[in-house]
Amino acid sequence: MLQLFIPLNFLGFVYREIRRSLTDLENMLGLLKKEAQIKDKTDAPELQLQQGRIEFNQVHFGYQPGRSILNGLSFVVEPSQKLAIVGASGAGKSTIARLLYRFYDIQNGSICIDGQDIRDVTQSSLRQSIAIVPQDTVLFNTSIRENIRYGKPDASEAEVDQVIQLAHLESFIQSLPQGDQTLVGERGLKVSGGEKQRIAIARVLLKGSPILIFDEATSALDSHSEAAILKALRELAKHHTSVVIAHRLSTVTDADNILVLQQGEVAEAGTHQQLLAQQGLYAQLWAKQQEAKPKTE
Numbered sequence: 357m358l359q360l361f362i363p364l365n366f367l368g369f370v371y372r373e374i375r376r377s378l379t380d381l382e383n384m385l386g387l388l389k390k391e392a393q394i395k396d397k398t399d400a401p402e403l404q405l406q407q408g409r410i411e412f413n414q415v416h417f418g419y420q421p422g423r424s425i426l427n428g429l430s431f432v433v434e435p436s437q438k439l440a441i442v443g444a445s446g447a448g449k450s451t452i453a454r455l456l457y458r459f460y461d462i463q464n465g466s467i468c469i470d471g472q473d474i475r476d477v478t479q480s481s482l483r484q485s486i487a488i489v490p491q492d493t494v495l496f497n498t499s500i501r502e503n504i505r506y507g508k509p510d511a512s513e514a515e516v517d518q519v520i521q522l523a524h525l526e527s528f529i530q531s532l533p534q535g536d537q538t539l540v541g542e543r544g545l546k547v548s549g550g551e552k553q554r555i556a557i558a559r560v561l562l563k564g565s566p567i568l569i570f571d572e573a574t575s576a577l578d579s580h581s582e583a584a585i586l587k588a589l590r591e592l593a594k595h596h597t598s599v600v601i602a603h604r605l606s607t608v609t610d611a612d613n614i615l616v617l618q619q620g621e622v623a624e625a626g627t628h629q630q631l632l633a634q635q636g637l638y639a640q641l642w643a644k645q646q647e648a649k650p651k652t653e
């Protein structure tokens with residue numbers, strides 16, 4: 357009996373190993389398939405950027421089959437305009453940013469920049485044209501100045517100085533013992549969420565891309581940091597087509613257009629004043645956020 361049990365047991369082991377290897381292989385192929393989805397077309401031209409007009413036309417997208425995230429989303433951001441996207445958590449706001457950067461391809465519709473479908477141009481030219489201020493900026497273990505320079509490694513000293521000023525980082529840097537040579541990152545000075553964001557804004561300014569996406573941090577900033585960030589953002593927005601994914605409505609009251617996203621569709625659209633007058637979802641959200649503001653503000 358034992359003689360039979362050992363080979364059967366061994367066969368079971370071999371079978372399980374083969375199954376596991378196949379699953380690993382499938383996963384790997386799955387990854388490769390995903391990679392292949394966002395490959396450049398053969399002989400794809402570079403994006404010919406003119407003024408930076410963005411158009412989402414009937415965009416349908418889901419990360420997995422059977423669960424759609426965007427259901428026929430359409431909007432236009434005219435050159436140098438600021439579009440704000442607001443809505444509940446999970447509404448699909450950050451997904452829009454990911455799609456514009458072409459981290460994923462859409463299932464239906466089109467996304468165009470200056471009339472060119474982003475699937476028809478090289479990813480490198482597309483990504484060079486867009487700069488993202490992410491929710492959580494990564495700081496490298498080097499000086500603040502080098503962290504800013506990361507936006508354009510060959511920038512001149514004068515260019516770096518200029519963006520430090522534009523991002524309202526001057527007084528913060530002056531308050532540090534080693535100024536802009538102060539080490540930050542995991543092993544250096546721990547900077548606040550607001551300071552991190554201003555470093556990210558400086559990087560983006562230095563990169564000089566005509567289209568800007570600002571994925572606002574969810575963490576509540578104090579009113580002082582918020583005011584400084586808003587000032588820096590307004591500076592940026594003057595010369596860029598910008599898309600701001602906003603959690604705090606106070607940061608987007610000056611937007612040319614605000615989309616209120618609900619389950620992957622535009623529930624309301626308009627300027628801050630127009631949306632307040634509609635007394636709909638936006639007005640409710642605004643009232644709620646005003647109530648939640650600390651009394652000291």
Ligand code: ATP
Pocket residue numbers: 419420425443444445446447448449450451452
């Ligand atoms: P928040 O305000 O919380 O940042 P959001 O509106 O930006 O939310 P998205 O990040 O766009 O929401 O996510 C939209 C939906 O897509 C969510 O339900 C989320 O769970 C799902 N989702 C996001 N990323 C992925 C992914 N990589 N794979 C599968 N589903 C995802």
